[in-house]
Amino acid sequence: MQTYWGVDLGGTKIEGVVLSAPSPDAVIIRKRIDTEAHYGYEHIVNQIGKLIQLLKAETGLQPEKIGFCTPGTLDPATGTMKNSNMTCINGKPFRDDLARALGVPVTTTNDANCFALSEATMGIVQDVVPDFRAVFGVILGTGVGGGVVFRGYDGIPIVQAGRQGIGGEWGHNILEENGYPCYCGKRGCNEQVISGPALQRFYLEQSGESRNLKEILKRYYQGTDPYATATVERLLEYFGRAVSTIVNMLDPDAIVLGGGVGNIDLLYTEGVERAKKYVFNDGRLNTLFLKPKLGDSAGVFGAALMG
Structure with a gap:
């Protein structure tokens, strides 16, 4: 079964979802844990790893790839994060570090792009x-x-x-x-x-x-x-x-x-x-x-x- 894995990284919470189809009605599981950003960059990466392990354990599924909604954006020229109000990830190779930690390909997109894409394909735009x-x-x-x-x-x-x-x-x-x-x-x-x-x-x-x-x-x-x-x-x-x-x-x-x-x-x-x-x-x-x-x-x- 093809599944869609996504993680929304916030300042206080990290939320993960697994979908069976690109639809808001196809949620297999949703789970949130604390970001604990005050502990720094490496801790955030570890928290994300913890969340993915919980999703895998509770569903028995394995992701082929994972998308991330992030504050700030990945600079295509340097491969590092910029413009994030979660300042500890700025200047870091966040996508590459996540891919290494999780063992699967990772994409990162800023929160505004994720908002636009989801409303365009799964939300109000599809209705109107x-x-x-x-x-x-x-x-x-x-x-x-x-x-x-x-x-x-x-x-x-x-x-x-x-x-x-x-x-x-x-x-x-x-x-x-x-x-x-x-x-x-x-x-x-x-x-x-x-x-x-x-x-x-x-x-x-x-x-x-x-x-x-x-x-x-x-x-x-x-x-x-x-x-x-x-x-x-x-x-x-x-x-x-x-x-x-x-x-x-x-x-x-x-x-x-x-x-x-x-x-x-x-x-x-x-x-x-x-x-x-x-x-x-x-x-x-x-x-x-x-x-x-x-x-x-x-x-x-x-x-x-x-x-």
Whole structure:
């Protein structure tokens, strides 16, 4: 029996799945263990090995290959990890070390690409536009990221990771000139304008009070807090500008909005309306903006598909 093995590496948890088919309804087993990243790189590799042994023991199955969903991405030029907020894996030959430790071929793909691939092939896109040619998956939460999936000539969806492994990384395009400094070295990146922490920071600076995004949204809907209104208006306007660049460059059939900020219903209405001003199409925008279907399963399912 052919099986699909995937692992989603997170800062606190590592999740593994074994599928009997590329479908969310074909789960043989799912299992999570603690990452314990504070113990360092070698410990993370050992924890992953422990998880794979548990999956093998409980199923009696052996993987032929394993896909990994990772924070950060593998640099094709060096074979090492980069851009990960789990900093201990940056600069490490993570894929090769995993393959050596597990004794099977390994693929690694960043979390945004896994999200885009799983929603395009197993999730909401299949329900709405199954004959898609291109899909962009947005991660809009604590950080801002994205992934691109194209349909290949053979009909099989493929992730466009790119020559440098940064395909879809729209979070670090400059959105606000001379805006907040970003760890990437630029100022005013998407991530420093429309991420959850960036919006909360803006509200604090305007009002002098610290509130989470849920509270800010509640006050916006109540219409009694001008600082909440300014914060949400900032989100909608800059979301429209940021997402218009995706449409102008890729013109995808669908954009799937993931992440905590991506749950805000206003983005699908007012946010899309703002984008119309900036899309190079005479004020029309036919791109489908979709809510994800797979939730926190997207990462591990996408990893299994990449395996």
